[in-house]
Amino acid sequence: MTVHSPAANRWATRRAEKARRLAQVRSLADGVLLPRERIVAALERLIMPGDRVVLEGNNQKQADFLSRSLAQADPGVLHDLHLIIPSVSRPEHLDLFERGIARKLDFAYAGTQSLRISQFLQDGILEVGAIHTYIELYARLYVDLTPNVVLVAAYQADRHGNLYTGPSTEDTPALVEAAAFRDGIVIAQVNEIVDDPGELRRVDIPGSWVDFVVQADRPFFIEPLFTRDPRLIKPMHVLMAMMAIRGVYERHQVQSLNHGIGFNTAAIELILPTYGEQLGLKGKICRHWTLNPHPTLIPAIESGWVDSVHCFGGELGMEPYIAARPDIFFTGRDGSLRSNRAFCQLAGQYAVDLFIGSTLQMDGLGNSSTVTHGRLTGFGGAPNMGHDPHGRRHASPAWLDLLQTDDPLERGRKLVVQMVETFQGSGRPSVVESLDAVEVGRAAGMPLAPVMIYGDDVTHVLTEEGIAYLYKARSLEERKRMIAAVSGVTPIGLRSTAAERAALRRDGLVALPEDLGVDRRAATRSLLAAKSMADLVEWSDGLYEPPARFRSW
Structure with a gap:
């Protein structure tokens, strides 16, 4: 018979911390479903100051409801976050730095926010870890930038957390897996929640990888970036x-x-x-x-x-x-x-x-x-x-x-x-x-x-x-x-x-x-x-x- 001493817990500190955070929002959620009106309160309990947080901002698909919600958090509660955003494309991505919620940024592409990033860097509001190529940034999620929390977007979810990401799957699997298999927390905003798993068009991300799902106030933003007239x-x-x-x-x-x-x-x-x-x-x-x-x-x-x-x-x-x-x-x-x-x-x-x-x-x-x-x-x-x-x-x-x-x-x-x-x-x-x-x-x-x-x-x-x-x-x-x-x-x-x-x-x-x-x-x-x-x-x-x-x- 194997006897486990309390010292054995030193090998599962990330798992214990995740369990502690999940317990903080149990009263807010219905299983994996978070009510839209409580999302800011949930984020303030699930994210800690100094955390590495992945915000899904892709070339096209944006987890914009979650980024807008995070920007509404109290800077006295959430601050000094290290954001990892593949494509910094939304104004609220940088509002997070202006409000003092985030401090450090690792990214691959900025596009329409490039002028503002440059100004924030010059003003000392933002610190850049590195400008990456996409595959380099994903790779570091599995080495030295493993996230504490990942915020992503999908078209559909069922009540078990299975996600349909569809044509805009993009970065989602790479981002989610880095957290799901190292005791990070995964939250997905979706356009629609279905009761019957059979109503999902297909399962792109299994529910066992996802901790919470929230139905957004509107469909996630998609930028037709590669369309040329x-x-x-x-x-x-x-x-x-x-x-x-x-x-x-x-x-x-x-x-x-x-x-x-x-x-x-x-x-x-x-x-x-x-x-x-x-x-x-x-x-x-x-x-x-x-x-x-x-x-x-x-x-x-x-x-x-x-x-x-x-x-x-x-x-x-x-x-x-x-x-x-x-x-x-x-x-x-x-x-x-x-x-x-x-x-x-x-x-x-x-x-x-x-x-x-x-x-x-x-x-x-x-x-x-x-x-x-x-x-x-x-x-x-x-x-x-x-x-x-x-x-x-x-x-x-x-x-x-x-x-x-x-x-x-x-x-x-x-x-x-x-x-x-x-x-x-x-x-x-x-x-x-x-x-x-x-x-x-x-x-x-x-x-x-x-x-x-x-x-x-x-x-x-x-x-x-x-x-x-x-x-x-x-x-x-x-x-x-x-x-x-x-x-x-x-x-x-x-x-x-x-x-x-x-x-x-x-x-x-x-x-x-x-x-x-x-x-x-x-x-x-x-x-x-x-x-x-x-x-x-x-x-x-x-x-x-x-x-x-x-x-x-």
């Missing part, structure tokens, strides 16, 4: 898209890929059924995607270009279209999308041939960042997908095409394409002498400058001027000359001479549109398979339902 795509975007297809995708036989957000990449998607078709490339490039369900990909799907799409998250209005295309998307038996940001980030890191994305600033070495003076945007998933993972061991034609020697021990290489317009809409150069991020990091006391993608990971720089094939550079100085050659009349570009550009073109290190067989005169909006949101709806057979702000009819 084709009407805003310009001829310059079309030109750059043509160069990407000819000078990168066709040249390297790119079969699997991730597109970053932006009008440049939307243009690529929309000219595949036209320009790509003219080149006879269907079935040869762009077959497998790790991607949010971009509406601008609909024409390529409908015309037979796409074999599969695995999604980081959902996209508002795409749900009926996705349900009707199960051969393309990963869907459940109920027909709805199963997105998973953690798995899709891993796929985007290890399983694809190419990442292509834009940035706000790039320096003469190819380092880039979206952190600029007065704007702490963060990175999202770009650093994760925009680098060459040295742990990769499977080969593909594109990966092997970047080999530069016959050495049997040389690795292939992932294509990382930085797509940059040389000047921003404000007239400021995008290619700069030094990234603002360097000075921002120094002023904020960060141990590392907040660089999004390091130049030594970039294999191609694509601007409206041409393409620099950086993976061929034989020295750092040659790399600088290649970037300068496609940087136009920016300060970096003005360093390049006509003689240098001619030599780089002759050696195949830089290619202008004419070197690729791209006719600048053909780069017009007429190449777009869809020129408006209404065209996308028509391509989808009426299944795509654009959010109201994108409708012009």
Whole structure:
């Protein structure tokens, strides 16, 4: 017979503390169900000062009822919280710091709140632990940032706590599991509570992982972050898209890929059924995607270009279209999308041939960042997908095409394409002498400058001027000359001479549109398979339902 001494409890202190906190709210709850009107009182009992608290703020889905409720807590009761928010997207996320409820922040992306974060950091209201890539932040939840409390959002729950997260599953499994299996507390806001478990469309998070459920005052907020209106795509975007297809995708036989957000990449998607078709490339490039369900990909799907799409998250209005295309998307038996940001980030890191994305600033070495003076945007998933993972061991034609020697021990290489317009809409150069991020990091006391993608990971720089094939550079100085050659009349570009550009073109290190067989005169909006949101709806057979702000009819 084993005798357990009181000292044995020292191995279960987290479990004992969780039990103590749960007992504090037993009188407020009906099983796992918390009444909406008592949620602030419940949070004040379940969360302790100094706790690490995960607030589900994703690219699209926001646990906004819980974040608004937490912001109503008494700072005398709750203070000095360490918030972990993948995407800081809601005003109340920062209200928590302004009210003194939270002190420290670890995050991956900020978007619309980037200006306010920068100001709070400058004013000493907020302390940044680190700016992460998504997968890095999730990973740390299982190492040194294990949360005490996790606040998430779902479409439905039953009275046992089983959750249906549906098309917007996104980060939820990664966030919940970190708490559920280390005696943290998990609270989910839901749009609907059903009595019969059979009424759930499917179970995405089992009830044994969830401590409490509360029905929100309104459906959780979803941001259609990856929707781009084709009407805003310009001829310059079309030109750059043509160069990407000819000078990168066709040249390297790119079969699997991730597109970053932006009008440049939307243009690529929309000219595949036209320009790509003219080149006879269907079935040869762009077959497998790790991607949010971009509406601008609909024409390529409908015309037979796409074999599969695995999604980081959902996209508002795409749900009926996705349900009707199960051969393309990963869907459940109920027909709805199963997105998973953690798995899709891993796929985007290890399983694809190419990442292509834009940035706000790039320096003469190819380092880039979206952190600029007065704007702490963060990175999202770009650093994760925009680098060459040295742990990769499977080969593909594109990966092997970047080999530069016959050495049997040389690795292939992932294509990382930085797509940059040389000047921003404000007239400021995008290619700069030094990234603002360097000075921002120094002023904020960060141990590392907040660089999004390091130049030594970039294999191609694509601007409206041409393409620099950086993976061929034989020295750092040659790399600088290649970037300068496609940087136009920016300060970096003005360093390049006509003689240098001619030599780089002759050696195949830089290619202008004419070197690729791209006719600048053909780069017009007429190449777009869809020129408006209404065209996308028509391509989808009426299944795509654009959010109201994108409708012009």
